[in-house]
Amino acid sequence: MQRIVPAHATTELRGWPAALCTSRRRNSLLAGMFCFLLFARAIQAADVEECRKLWLHGDYDQCIKQAAEGLKGKADIETFAELKGQSEFIKGKYLDAFVTVRGAVGKSPQSIRLRWLAIQYAPFSGKKHDVKPLSDEVDILVKNAAWRYSQDPENLVTLAEFVLSQGGDAKQVQTVLLKRARQLSPDSRFPLLAIGNLALDKRDFALAAETFRDGLKKFPKDPEFTFGLAEALESDPREMRGYLELTLHHNRRHIGALLLQAEQFIDGEQYDEAIAKLKEVRDVNKQQPVALSSLSIISAIQGDQKKADEYRQQALSTWKENPEVDYTIGRKLSQKYRFDDGAAAQRRSLAFNSEYLPAKKQLALDLLRLGKDDEGWKRAQEAYAQDQYDIASYNLVTLQDELEKFTVIEQPGWRIRMEKQEAAIYGDRVVALLNEAREKLCPRYELELTDTISVEIFPKPADFAVRTFGMPGAGAYLGVCFGDVITARSPASQTASPVNWESVLWHEFAHVVTLNKTHNRMPRWLSEGISVYEERQRDPRWGERMSPAYRELILADRLVPINRMSEAFLSSRNLMFAYYQSSLVVEFIEQTYGHAALVAILHDLGAGIPINDAIERHTMSMGELNENFVKAAKMQATFYGWYVDWSPLKLDMLLQGKDKVGNLLAWAKQHPRHYQGLKTIAQMLKRLDRHAEAAVVLQQAAELFPFEAGDDSALAQLAQLQHEQRLTDDEYLTLTRWASIDDDASSALLRLIEIDTQRGNWPLVQQHARRLREVKPLIPQPYNAMAQSAEHQKNPKQAEPALRALLRLAPSDGADIHHRLAVQLRELKRSDEARRQVLQALERAPRYREALSLLLTLDSSGAEKRPSESGTGF
Numbered sequence: 001m002q003r004i005v006p007a008h009a010t011t012e013l014r015g016w017p018a019a020l021c022t023s024r025r026r027n028s029l030l031a032g033m034f035c036f037l038l039f040a041r042a043i044q045a046a047d048v049e050e051c052r053k054l055w056l057h058g059d060y061d062q063c064i065k066q067a068a069e070g071l072k073g074k075a076d077i078e079t080f081a082e083l084k085g086q087s088e089f090i091k092g093k094y095l096d097a098f099v100t101v102r103g104a105v106g107k108s109p110q111s112i113r114l115r116w117l118a119i120q121y122a123p124f125s126g127k128k129h130d131v132k133p134l135s136d137e138v139d140i141l142v143k144n145a146a147w148r149y150s151q152d153p154e155n156l157v158t159l160a161e162f163v164l165s166q167g168g169d170a171k172q173v174q175t176v177l178l179k180r181a182r183q184l185s186p187d188s189r190f191p192l193l194a195i196g197n198l199a200l201d202k203r204d205f206a207l208a209a210e211t212f213r214d215g216l217k218k219f220p221k222d223p224e225f226t227f228g229l230a231e232a233l234e235s236d237p238r239e240m241r242g243y244l245e246l247t248l249h250h251n252r253r254h255i256g257a258l259l260l261q262a263e264q265f266i267d268g269e270q271y272d273e274a275i276a277k278l279k280e281v282r283d284v285n286k287q288q289p290v291a292l293s294s295l296s297i298i299s300a301i302q303g304d305q306k307k308a309d310e311y312r313q314q315a316l317s318t319w320k321e322n323p324e325v326d327y328t329i330g331r332k333l334s335q336k337y338r339f340d341d342g343a344a345a346q347r348r349s350l351a352f353n354s355e356y357l358p359a360k361k362q363l364a365l366d367l368l369r370l371g372k373d374d375e376g377w378k379r380a381q382e383a384y385a386q387d388q389y390d391i392a393s394y395n396l397v398t399l400q401d402e403l404e405k406f407t408v409i410e411q412p413g414w415r416i417r418m419e420k421q422e423a424a425i426y427g428d429r430v431v432a433l434l435n436e437a438r439e440k441l442c443p444r445y446e447l448e449l450t451d452t453i454s455v456e457i458f459p460k461p462a463d464f465a466v467r468t469f470g471m472p473g474a475g476a477y478l479g480v481c482f483g484d485v486i487t488a489r490s491p492a493s494q495t496a497s498p499v500n501w502e503s504v505l506w507h508e509f510a511h512v513v514t515l516n517k518t519h520n521r522m523p524r525w526l527s528e529g530i531s532v533y534e535e536r537q538r539d540p541r542w543g544e545r546m547s548p549a550y551r552e553l554i555l556a557d558r559l560v561p562i563n564r565m566s567e568a569f570l571s572s573r574n575l576m577f578a579y580y581q582s583s584l585v586v587e588f589i590e591q592t593y594g595h596a597a598l599v600a601i602l603h604d605l606g607a608g609i610p611i612n613d614a615i616e617r618h619t620m621s622m623g624e625l626n627e628n629f630v631k632a633a634k635m636q637a638t639f640y641g642w643y644v645d646w647s648p649l650k651l652d653m654l655l656q657g658k659d660k661v662g663n664l665l666a667w668a669k670q671h672p673r674h675y676q677g678l679k680t681i682a683q684m685l686k687r688l689d690r691h692a693e694a695a696v697v698l699q700q701a702a703e704l705f706p707f708e709a710g711d712d713s714a715l716a717q718l719a720q721l722q723h724e725q726r727l728t729d730d731e732y733l734t735l736t737r738w739a740s741i742d743d744d745a746s747s748a749l750l751r752l753i754e755i756d757t758q759r760g761n762w763p764l765v766q767q768h769a770r771r772l773r774e775v776k777p778l779i780p781q782p783y784n785a786m787a788q789s790a791e792h793q794k795n796p797k798q799a800e801p802a803l804r805a806l807l808r809l810a811p812s813d814g815a816d817i818h819h820r821l822a823v824q825l826r827e828l829k830r831s832d833e834a835r836r837q838v839l840q841a842l843e844r845a846p847r848y849r850e851a852l853s854l855l856l857t858l859d860s861s862g863a864e865k866r867p868s869e870s871g872t873g874f
Contacts, residue, residue, distance in 0.1 A: 048076050051083050056223060058253035060087040060284070077108045085117055090255060092285035094124035094318055102130075112138050112149060113158045119165075123319045138162055156181035157194045164198070167355075170389040174198060189219055196228045203391045203471060208232035223250040227257050237264065237570050253284050262294055266332060268567030269523055269611070271298050289315040293328040300329075301336060301521075303608035323349040323356040331362050337520040337527075339366045339482060357387055364396065365470055369482035371415075371454045395466040402463055403456075413438065413449070417456040422490055424808045426777040428801065430457070433502055437509040441534065446599055447517050454485045455505075459492035476575065479504045481511030483520050491778055500743040502774040503535050503542035510534040518605040525565035526611065529582030530598075533590075536583070541743035544580035546640050548676070548708060553577055554637040562626045563612055581633075588629050593619050644705050645674040651681070661690055668697050675705040679714055686721075695721040702734065709742035719748065728755065739771070746775045753785045762789040766798075780809045787820065796824040815844035819851045822858075831858050 047070055054063035067084035070076065081104030088097035098121040101114045108114060115134045122130045142149060142159065149155040160177040164170065174195065181191035192215040199208035209232035215225040223246075230243035241264070247257040258281045265274035275298065281291040292315035299308035315325045330345025343366040349359035360383045367376030377400050384393040407423035409416040411431050418427055434455065442449050458464035462472040468480045468487045478499060479488035486508045491501050510531040514522060535543030544550075553559075553574070560568045560578070562585055568578035590598050597618040604614035612622050619625050654663040668681045678701035685694035698721060701714035708714065715738040722731035732755050739748045749772040756764045769785035776782065783805040790799035803821040811817055818841035825834035835858050841851040 048079050048083075051080065055083050055087055056251060058251040060091050060253070063087045064091075071104065071107075074107075077104055078111050078113055080104075081108070081114055082117060085114075085121065089121055089124075090285060092287045092318075094121060095126070097121045098125035098127055110141065110145075110148060112141055112155060112162070115141075116158050116162050119162075123322070135162075135166070150180070151184065153181040153185040153188045154190050156184070157190045160194055160198075167386070170198065170202060170387065187218060189215065189222060189224070192218075193224055193228065196225075196232070200228065200231055202387075202389050205232045205234065221250055223247045223254050223257070226250065227254060227260075230257070230260065238573070240264075253280075255281055255284060255288065259290050259294070262291070263332070264570070266294065266297060266301075267335070268564065268570055270564065270567060271302065274298060287314070287318050289318065289322055289325050290328055293325050294332070296329055297332045300333065300338075300341070302610045303521075305608075321352040323353040323359055325349070326352070327356065327359040327362065330359070330366070334362065334366050334369070337483065337515060337522075337524075339370050339520065342366045343370065355386065357383060357390075360386065361390070361393060361470075364393075368467075369485055371452075371485045373454075392470040395471065399463055399466045402460075403467075406456075411435075413452055415452055415454045417454070419457075419459045419490065419492075421808060422457065422459060422492065422778065425805050426773065429502075429773065429777070430455070430505065433505055434509060437506050440538075441510055441513045444595075445513050445517050445602065447513055449513070449516060451484050451516070453509075453512055456485070456487050457490045458487065459490045461489055461493045464489045464493065479508040481508045481515065483512065483515045486512065491776060498744065498746060498775050500542065500774045501777065503539070503743055506538055506542065507531040507535050514602060517599075517602045521608065522602065522605045523566045523611050524569050525578070525582045526586070526601075526605075528569070528579055529565075529584075529586040532579050532583035533586040539743065541741060544576060544583060545709075546580075546636065548641070548646070550577060550580055551637045551640050552646070554633050559630055559633060562615075562629060563622050584633055584636075585629060588632050589615075589619060592628075641675065641705050641707070643673060645671060646676070647674070649674075649677055649680060651677065651684070654681075655684065661685065661688060661693065664688075665693060665697075668700065672700065673704060675701055675708075675714070678704070679712075679717070682714075682717065691721055691724060695725065702737075706737055707741060709738075709745070711747070713738065713742075716745075716748070719751070723751070731755075739768075743771075744775055746772060749775075750781060753781065757785065757788065760792070762792045765789040766793075778809070780806055780811055783809070791820065791824070794827075796827040799824045800828065815841045815848055815851070818844070819848065819854065822851070822854055826854070826858065834858055 047066070051063055051066045051070060054060075054066060064084050064087045067080045067087070070080035071084065081101050085097040085101040085104075088094075088100060098118060101117040101121065105111060105114050105118070115138050119131050119134045119138075122128055122134070149159060156177050160173045160181070163173050163177070178191055178195050178198070181188070182195070185191065192211055196208050196211035196215065199205070199211060209229060212225050212229040212232060215222065216229065219225055226243045226247040230240045230247060233240045233243065240260075244257045244261055247254050248261075251257075258277050262274045262277035262281070265271070265277060274294065278291045278294055281288050285291075292311050296308045296311035296315065299305070299311060312325065312329065316322055326345040326349035330342040330349065333345060334342030343363055346359045346363035346366060349356055350363065353359075360379060364376050364379035364383055367373075367379060370376075380393060380396040380400065383390070384397045387393060403417065405420070406417040407420045407427070409418065409423060409427050409431060414431065414434060416423075416427065416430060416434075418430070434453075438449065441447075456467060458467065464487060465472045465477075468477070477489075478494075478501075479486060486505070488501070488504055488508060491498055508531070511527055514527050514530050532543045536545065558574070558577070559581060565578070565582055565585070568581070569575065586598065589601075600618045601614045604617060605611065609617070615625065616622055620628075651667070654660070654667055657663060664681050664684055668678055671677050678697050682694040682697040682701065685691075685697065695718060698714050698718040702718050706715060710716065715734055719731055719734040719738060722728075722734060732752070735748045735752050735755075739745045739752060742748070749768050752768045753765055753772065756762075756768065765785050766789040769782040769789065772782040772785075783802045787799050787802035787806060790796070790802060800821065803817055803824065806817050807814065807821070818837045822834040822837035822841065825831075825837060835855065838851050838855045838858065841848055842855070845851070
């Protein structure tokens with residue numbers, strides 16, 4: 001007996017008396033009958049589990065065959081019919097699947113599981129009109145005998161899915177149905193899968209990942225859990241790929257995993273690989289609608305719209321009003337920055353089913369990215385009203401309330417949204433910079449830009465992420481362009497490591513130009529490459545530049561082939577190097593074939609010519625181009641610090657022995673060209689409190705290689721030591737060299753302002769202050785320096801805006817700044833305004849003599865007095 005009953009079935013026998021299970025009362029006919037029934041049940045359970053394993057591991061044909069045999073019996077009709085129907089559905093035998101589950105209802109008349117499957121299969125089988133009667137049957141069965149379905153986890157999961165499909169409350173579904181299902185059977189896979197999938201649907205990826213991980217502990221070889229976890233890890237493509245491979249290891253025909261792999265290849269513009277994966281899907285189901293939708297996407301991206309339309313029609317051939325088809329096409333086109341096409345696809349999806357929530361949410365995002373705010377926010381509100389538990393929808397409607405508090409700066413060609421205080425402080429500089437970018441970049445790329453460009457600058461990283469991606473968590477992104485809409489993080493969100501916000505906006509506006517030039521038909525790598533390249537053209541300190549780290553990567557053959565460049569942007573690993581390499585490709589094309597060739601490539605992309613064909617039309621074959629580019633990049637990397645010793649370091653032995661300082665200095669003397677070694681030796685000397693010797697070594701390193709930017713550079717470290725040693729002249733020279741190559745060197749600029757202010761070098765103070773504002777526009781130092789410089793140079797037009805910015809930063813010496821502003825306004829012959837500022841100074845400091853004297857001067861000038869200008873101000 002023990003050899004017959006499988007281990008997983010023994011739990012079903014525990015409730016029976018031991019005497020019956022061992023048949024010790026052999027003369028009892030009743031006992032024999034019970035044992036026979038138990039054996040039959042155990043054998044049937046074994047058959048069901050074996051059939052389920054076939055389904056889980058992708059042997060659908062054998063599963064159909066075995067389930068058909070099982071249906072000839074009288075037990076487990078539901079499960080055998082489910083497995084047979086699911087296998088037939090996966091293989092695209094939609095009518096067979098419907099007939100299987102609908103027909104089995106006759107043998108299992110109380111089954112809501114079979115009816116729910118029939119409801120899902122009906123539209124694909126030409127049985128759409130059966131959906132309502134089946135739904136009504138489920139409703140009646142549950143209302144008349146709820147107790148029948150409340151004790152079984154599979155039925156509770158079915159109820160949960162059915163209620164959600166009818167627009168039920170997701171939170172109640174989870175707490176009332178799914179939670180109970182898990183409590184009833186903690187070791188069942190069904191409640192865990194349902195909870196994880198519901199979390200995915202609501203974009204609660206943390207809960208989904210946690211749930212699927214719990215499932216994998218119990219079912220380590222279950223491909224549904226590995227696939228669910230892969231979907232939950234969408235923000236980590238590398239880990240996602242690992243779980244997809246694991247899924248396919250367990251089930252090489254897993255449709256969801258194959259489709260997700262194909263999507264990743266599409267994201268990386270590896271279209272041949274994507275097509276190969278989609279062929280694997282179609283080997284299982286030739287009419288799989290998402291696979292055909294993906295082929296339509298690839299054809300559209302490659303400029304073959306006729307073929308794209310044909311694939312779309314094939315995708316709709318089994319269900320002519322399937323909203324998922326156009327939703328899938330539109331979502332991916334939007335990810336390729338083709339938001340007009342994406343929005344049009346979502347509208348088609350909603351025409352099939354006006355309540356199809358994925359399309360409704362995606363359309364809201366597309367419209368907002370197109371700058372169609374009124375309709376976009378309306379759609380977002382509709383999506384949220386339909387599903388208040390969707391995190392993305394909740395985030396969007398919450399953000400709308402926040403955006404309404406922003407200041408809107410309307411200028412010809414621009415609509416700029418900023419936080420009120422920030423707009424008052426540096427909004428005018430934002431407008432000036434963007435106007436300069438438009439004036440330079442539009443003619444350069446032969447673009448007549450007539451649209452109004454929306455720019456939204458967010459002080460909170462989470463708001464920026466929600467506006468940009470629909471979810472919190474923007475990673476390292478500082479700005480994003482959608483074509484006519486730019487979103488960016490303000491300097492207020494970058495307090496830990498601020499970057500040059502002017503270079504960010506210049507970069508994003510370059511995207512506006514290239515995306516408009518190509519009608520949003522360009523690969524990400526080329527768009528990013530041009531933007532980084534144009535940053536460097538505007539200011540050599542801006543954008544990604546060659547560095548020791550990039551030099552090492554290039555010479556270590558880590559360059560990505562040009563035709564696979566977009567793939568490099570899918571992972572956060574070496575992401576900045578991907579930006580840099582893209583800019584090198586653009587630079588190589590422009591220097592080798594001229595700027596006209598680059599513009600011609602963009603023109604071809606706008607006409608729908610695929611990227612590789614467009615490049616080859618104006619350069620050479622892709623293989624030759626890549627080969628020549630790699631040679632040029634390696635030559636550039638080789639000549640970058642060609643005289644420097646970049647060999648690996650081995651310095652551990654130097655700290656052994658009594659004369660550690662002597663060992664370190666001796667190594668530095670013996671290796672005068674080892675830049676990284678000299679920096680490391682200096683750091684070791686600092687740890688030994690030998691700062692003077694460290695400064696000597698750093699001076700040697702800085703003289704050897706004065707091209708590294710950043711706080712870890714030899715220049716930055718040397719300036720700090722020189723400051724500690726009060727070597728101001730030397731420090732000034734070092735700071736100047738550092739600031740000349742680093743656009744984010746705010747600490748260097750602050751110190752330069754201090755030194756030049758003391759020396760009265762006012763033009764340089766003005767220059768340093770303006771550059772500091774590029775990095776930190778929300779601190780008082782740059783405005784105070786600009787004001788002081790302008791005051792000493794008798795330039796009230798420059799002093800006024802700087803002093804007004806200072807006032808908006810709520811300084812502690814507000815009375816003095818009001819007075820200084822009054823002086824400048826008097827010089828500008830604006831006596832009324834000057835008087836207001838004096839009165840505000842006196843309001844803060846009633847005994848402020850200079851302000852009182854200035855007030856008397858203004859009053860004696862004969863300017864018109866106003867009734868409100870009484871002694872205490874406003």
